[in-house]
Structures are given as structure tokens and as C-alpha cells.
Amino acid sequence: MAYKDEKLHEEKVFKDPVHRYVHVRDRVIWDLVGTPEFQRLRRVRQLGTSYLTFHGAEHSRFNHSLGVYEIVRRIIENFENRPYWNHEERLLCLTAALLHDLGHGPFSHSFEKVFKLDHEDYTRAIILGDTKVNAILRKVEESFPQKVADVINKTYENKLVVSLISSQIDADRMDYLQRDAYFTGVSYGHFDMERILRVMRPMEDQVVVKESGMHAVEDYIMSRYQMYWQVYFHPVTRSAEVILTKILHRAKELYENDYTFFLEPYHFTSFFKGEADLEAYLKLDEAVTLYYFQIWREEEDPILSDLCDRFVNRHLFKYVEFNPNLHMSEWMELHQLFQKAGIDPEYYLVVDSSSDLPYDFYRPGEDGERLPIHLLQPNNELKELSRKSEIVEAISGKKRTDHKLYFPKDLIEGLSNRSKTKKRIMEILYG
Amino acid sequence: MLNDHAKLVKFFSQCDEVVGRKRLQKMIYILKKAGFPFEERYQFHFYGPYSEELTLRVEELCNLGFLQETWEKKSNYSQYRYALTEGGEEFLEHYPNMTFPRMTGLIEGMNGKSSRFLELVSTMMYFDDLTREEVEEKVQAVKSKQNYTEEELQEAWSFIDRMLQQ
Structure with missing residues (x-):
């Protein structure tokens, strides 16, 4: 029997708190789960710094990847023998679902921003490069790794296959909304996924939903909206993200200025130099990153050690609302006041915007x-969701942006009470 | 602070108006590929390269009053128009060193082209790690519905060469 058709002697199951069970029957999927590149995802949290706000949010990209695989498996079960669905694409869909987040690094959002990387490039590199994952995919067919990479990169010809993993209502979002809700403990993020899966239909180039399932989809859109504000965009999580970004910036700056670290930051040096290869990338996970943050707490550089101490001990920055249109001149004054007070504004005065986040709302947009x-x-006609649903139409028109100013209130409070600088800073920040 | 926002405002200051979100998406992508330091990340979508970050950042600029967004309904489609406001001009005054001298010419070059053509150009640029033959093959595969002709492909190559030389 060809490797691609090989089934396990007995079905394997992973117990899962969101989907109850994740079922694996294909040998290829089982072998991929066992690779070091996939196992590495256990050491990368799904929600980055959110665990500092929601203590339960310790779940990993490993959990999520299995969840996306399971949802796609269930969708395909329902698609079999329907028009537009090609059974030959089944294994490709399952594999792409399982591997779609393979290139995520530690705290990937901040990490990618500072080092100007893209996890999708690394996903592709792992799938196409000299890795255990690639070796398994090539056993299916020589061109299979490229096909999987194309589906994940959304450049595969059959857009129906792509839309299962990446679209406005895809397996990726359906898993992370429910999983993130479960692990953060919030009461949002729940919707009737079983109902949505039952009413999903394959069409040319896309997955659509039968009109009778509109209310279940409304719930899904509402979950997305609520999770955005309550979890993904939580101001405390953003504070931790701001500090994390500044730590990486500071360490890089010190390295570039020939600073001598107590411990050579071996795992980071190729990133500091902008020449990180796949081997270096795969060695760096969140456990390693947090180890360095612990070590850097003892560094002589006061900024690096202070920022690391804040992150490790959750001593985060405070924030106020900030409108760049109204407060631009105040921000410039604050910048100068911070310098005067000996608090480096490059590291301790940060504006964070909603567009800095990797999450989005549903918007119907333009043709x-x-x-x-x-x-x-x-x-059999197709209608865009917000044209039929008043709830979705109402949410789509809402203002969804904001900006916050982050700063270390404790350092400002530590300035002398007789200091005019301190008085003015507090006036600007708190009125 | 807000440097990425300022770069976009600078772009709008060099356009009288941008008509259509799709057009805006493709223009910024092409400029980015031509070497301008826009930080918005793009992914391949149904209609070619698309950046959710750009969508959100433009929405922020509208909410801040730096851009004016106008929605208009045509007979069988709808579209958005974007133009810089006085507030946007004032915001830009805080960034006197932000200059993109080559950009105006490139924007003019794109202004005379249709959204369909910009979709083709941006899609071809997305696959810039492939050979020309492979790019054409890939474009015809992922954009089969658009039925791009040989003439359009050749025009797009000439356009890309001009853009990258300027």
C-alpha cells in the first residue's frame, strides 16, 4: 500500500479539552506529529504574553495545531461525495491544517517585529528544507511538500482547499476562538461549531454556509468581536508585549554596541546579526527565551535588567488612553520630561496601537x-453575510481602533516630590 | 512614535485621492516591493497580496481624523475613497525628515492603471523568487478566473521593470 494511503492499525486519539477527542487514522499525520519540528510547538504558547493577564492561558501552538487538524477532518467528512469536493485533496488538507503554524517562534508577534522576520517564511522553510517533516512529506510524493507549502501560503490553485484553513470562517479561527476562551476562562468565544460544520458546503473556490445556519455564524462573529476586546486586545497583555519588545530591542542594541554579556547570548546572536538560519530558529523556543530573561535580570545594563525583571515578575507598565490627534504636543513634552528625569523614553514611553496586533474583526469590505x-x-445564490444579518451589519460598522500610552508609573513616583518634572509628568498623564 | 502611520500619511499626501481599497492595497504593496519602507505585512489572498495590518492602520487614520473616508454605492458595486485631511497635514508636520522623493513618480505611474492591472502586477511581484516563466504559469494558475492575456502579462513585466528602475 502506498504510504499516502497507509492507515494505522488502530485509530489513535488525543484527549482534547475543546473537541473532546482528536482522531488520527492516517500514518502520515501520526508520523508528522512525532517529528521534532512539530513537537517544538509544545514550547511555544498560543497566546504569547496573555498568560500574564489570564493565568490559564498556557496552552501551546501544539494544542491548537491538533485542534485545527481535527476541525478540518470533521469538515471533510461532511464534504465527501458533495459537488466541488475532490477526495484526492483530503490528505493535503489534513496535512496543511496540522502544519499551518509550524514556523511560529517564541512570543512570535514581538519577536518577528523586532527581528523583522515572518513566521510564514519559516513554516515554508521547515516544510521545504532539510527537516524530518520534509522527509515524511516527500515519502507521500516528491511534489507533496510544495503543495502543502502552497496551501499554507494561500497560493495553491484550488482555493476551496485554501479556504478551509484560511478564510473569514476557517478551521484556524474556529479552533483558536474556542481554545483561547477555554484556557483564559472567559465566558465569550463560545459558539455552536457543530451546527456550522453541518451547514458548511463546498463551492467553487470557497466554503459557504447554508442560510439556515446564519444564526450560528452570527454567534461566531460575535465571539470574534468579544474575544478581540476582552482577550486579544487586553491592555495588560499589551503592556507585557510592550516590555517584551523593548527587552529584545535593548539586547540587540547592546550586542551591536559590543556590550559584554555575563553569559554569551548564544541562541540570540544570529538574530541580532540578522542572519538567523533555520537551525538557529528551531533551537529558540519560549523556555530558552525566558531562561535568558532570567539571566539578564542580573546584567549590569540597568535598562535590560529592569525590563527583564518587570517581565519575569509581572511588574508591568501602566497606561492611559492616548489620542495622537489631540495629544501630539503633550507626547513631545513628555518625551523631553522623561529625558530630564533620567528615564529613557525610547524604552519607557511607548504608544501602542490596535494595528500592532495580529487579530482582526469580520468586515465585509469592498468588492x-x-x-x-x-x-x-x-x-443557490450567494449573499454576503452582513447583507442578511442585522447583527453582523451592526458590528461591522463599529469603531475598532484605539491607542494607549505605556509608562513605568513606579519610576515616575520614585522621583523627588519636590521635582517640577515629576509634577508636570503626572499632570500630563493623569490631568 | 507612530512612524508607520506617518509613512502612510506621507503616501496619501502625495496622492490627490485613492479610489478603492483594493487599489490602495495593491499600490502600497507595489511601493513596498519597489523599496519603500512600509512595514505592513502582506499575505496572499483571493485577490492577490493583501495586508490586514494596512486595513486596520488606515481605519485608525480615519478614526483619528487624518484621512477622510467616503463610501459610495455604484450601480452594481460599492467603493471607498480616501483623501488627506488638514489634521493629517498637521500630523505630518511632526515628521519633517520623512521624505520619499521617488514616490510621486511611481504613484503617477500607477494612477493611470486599472485595479485589475495592479492586481496582476502585485501578484507577479509576490512570486519574485520564481523565474519569469514560472511566474506567468503561477499567475495563470492562481488567477485563472481573471483570464489575463499575453499582452497584459507583457505590459505588466514592462511596468514592473520601469517601477524597479526608478
Whole structure:
């Protein structure tokens, strides 16, 4: 029997708190889960710094990847023998679902920003490079790794396959909304996924939802909206993210200025130099990163040690609302006051915007901008969701942006009470 | 602070108006590929390279009053128009060193082109790690519905060469 068709002697299951069980029958999937590149995802948290706000949010990209695989497996089960669905694409879909986040690094959002990297490039590199994952995929077929990479990169010809893993209502979002809600403990993020899976239909180039399932989709859109504000965009999480970004910036700056670290930051040096290869990338996970943060708490550089201490001991920056249109001149004054007070504004005065986050809302958009969610009418016509649902239309029109100013209140309070600088800083920040 | 926002405001200051979100997406992508330091990350989507970060950042600029967004309904489609406001001009005064001298010419070059053509150009640029033959093959595969002709492909190559030389 060809490797691609090989089934395990007995079905394997992973117990999962969100989907109850993740079922594996294909040998290829089982072998991929066992690779070091996939196992590494156990050491990369799904929600980055959110665990500092929601103590339960310790779940990993490993959990999530299995969850996305399971959802796609269930969707495909329902698609079999329906028009537009090609059974030959089954293994490709399952594999791409399982491996879609393979290139995520430690605290990947901040990490990618500071070192100007893209996890999607690393996902592709792991799939196409000299790795255990690649060796398994090539056993299926020589061109299989490229096909998997194309699906994840969304450049695969069959857009129906792509849309299962990446679209406005895809397995990726359906898993992370429920999983993140479960592990953070919030009461949002829940929707009737079973119902959505039952009413999903394959069409040319896309997955659509039968109109009778509109209310379940409304719930899903509402979950996305609530999770955005309550979890993903939580101001405390953003504070931790700001500090994390500044730590990486500071360490890089010190390295570039020939600073002597107590411990050579071996795992980071190729990133500081901008020449990190796949081997270096795969060695760096969150356990290693947090180890360095512990070590750097003891560094002589006061900024690096202070920032690391804040991150490790959750001694985060405070924040106030900030409107760049109204407060631009105040921000410039604050910048000068911080310098005068000996608090480096490059590291301790930070504006964070909603567009700095990797999450989005549902928006129907403009024709040709981005493919929206389509409802399949009884007469087989397609209608964009917000044109049928007043709830979705109402959410789509809401203002969804904000900006916050982050700073170390404790350092400002530590200035002398007779200091005019301190008085003025507090006036600007707190009125 | 807000440097990435300022770069976009600078772009709008060099356009009278940008008509259409799809057009805006493709223009910024092409400029980025031509070497301008826009930080918005792009992924390949149904209609070619698309950046959710750009969408959100433009929404922020509208909410801050730096851009004016106008929605208009045409007979069988709708579109958005974007133009810089006085507030946007004042915001830009805080960034006197932000200059993109080559950009105006490139924007003019794109202004005369259709959104369909910019979608083709940006898609071809997305696959810039492939050979020309492979790019054309890939474009025809992922954009089969668009039925791009040989003439359009050749025009796009000439356009890309001009953009990258300027």
C-alpha cells in the first residue's frame, strides 16, 4: 500500500479539552506529529504574553495545531461525495491544517517585529528544507511538500482547499476562538461549531454556509468581536508585549554596541546579526527565551535588567488612553520630561496601537478587497453575510481602533516630590 | 512614535485621492516591493497580496481624523475613497525628515492603471523568487478566473521593470 494511503492499525486519539477527542487514522499525520519540528510547538504558547493577564492561558501552538487538524477532518467528512469536493485533496488538507503554524517562534508577534522576520517564511522553510517533516512529506510524493507549502501560503490553485484553513470562517479561527476562551476562562468565544460544520458546503473556490445556519455564524462573529476586546486586545497583555519588545530591542542594541554579556547570548546572536538560519530558529523556543530573561535580570545594563525583571515578575507598565490627534504636543513634552528625569523614553514611553496586533474583526469590505463570508440561499445564490444579518451589519460598522500610552508609573513616583518634572509628568498623564 | 502611520500619511499626501481599497492595497504593496519602507505585512489572498495590518492602520487614520473616508454605492458595486485631511497635514508636520522623493513618480505611474492591472502586477511581484516563466504559469494558475492575456502579462513585466528602475 502506498504510504499516502497507509492507515494505522488502530485509530489513535488525543484527549482534547475543546473537541473532546482528536482522531488520527492516517500514518502520515501520526508520523508528522512525532517529528521534532512539530513537537517544538509544545514550547511555544498560543497566546504569547496573555498568560500574564489570564493565568490559564498556557496552552501551546501544539494544542491548537491538533485542534485545527481535527476541525478540518470533521469538515471533510461532511464534504465527501458533495459537488466541488475532490477526495484526492483530503490528505493535503489534513496535512496543511496540522502544519499551518509550524514556523511560529517564541512570543512570535514581538519577536518577528523586532527581528523583522515572518513566521510564514519559516513554516515554508521547515516544510521545504532539510527537516524530518520534509522527509515524511516527500515519502507521500516528491511534489507533496510544495503543495502543502502552497496551501499554507494561500497560493495553491484550488482555493476551496485554501479556504478551509484560511478564510473569514476557517478551521484556524474556529479552533483558536474556542481554545483561547477555554484556557483564559472567559465566558465569550463560545459558539455552536457543530451546527456550522453541518451547514458548511463546498463551492467553487470557497466554503459557504447554508442560510439556515446564519444564526450560528452570527454567534461566531460575535465571539470574534468579544474575544478581540476582552482577550486579544487586553491592555495588560499589551503592556507585557510592550516590555517584551523593548527587552529584545535593548539586547540587540547592546550586542551591536559590543556590550559584554555575563553569559554569551548564544541562541540570540544570529538574530541580532540578522542572519538567523533555520537551525538557529528551531533551537529558540519560549523556555530558552525566558531562561535568558532570567539571566539578564542580573546584567549590569540597568535598562535590560529592569525590563527583564518587570517581565519575569509581572511588574508591568501602566497606561492611559492616548489620542495622537489631540495629544501630539503633550507626547513631545513628555518625551523631553522623561529625558530630564533620567528615564529613557525610547524604552519607557511607548504608544501602542490596535494595528500592532495580529487579530482582526469580520468586515465585509469592498468588492474585490477580501473574500467575505457567503450565505448559500435556497435558490443557490450567494449573499454576503452582513447583507442578511442585522447583527453582523451592526458590528461591522463599529469603531475598532484605539491607542494607549505605556509608562513605568513606579519610576515616575520614585522621583523627588519636590521635582517640577515629576509634577508636570503626572499632570500630563493623569490631568 | 507612530512612524508607520506617518509613512502612510506621507503616501496619501502625495496622492490627490485613492479610489478603492483594493487599489490602495495593491499600490502600497507595489511601493513596498519597489523599496519603500512600509512595514505592513502582506499575505496572499483571493485577490492577490493583501495586508490586514494596512486595513486596520488606515481605519485608525480615519478614526483619528487624518484621512477622510467616503463610501459610495455604484450601480452594481460599492467603493471607498480616501483623501488627506488638514489634521493629517498637521500630523505630518511632526515628521519633517520623512521624505520619499521617488514616490510621486511611481504613484503617477500607477494612477493611470486599472485595479485589475495592479492586481496582476502585485501578484507577479509576490512570486519574485520564481523565474519569469514560472511566474506567468503561477499567475495563470492562481488567477485563472481573471483570464489575463499575453499582452497584459507583457505590459505588466514592462511596468514592473520601469517601477524597479526608478
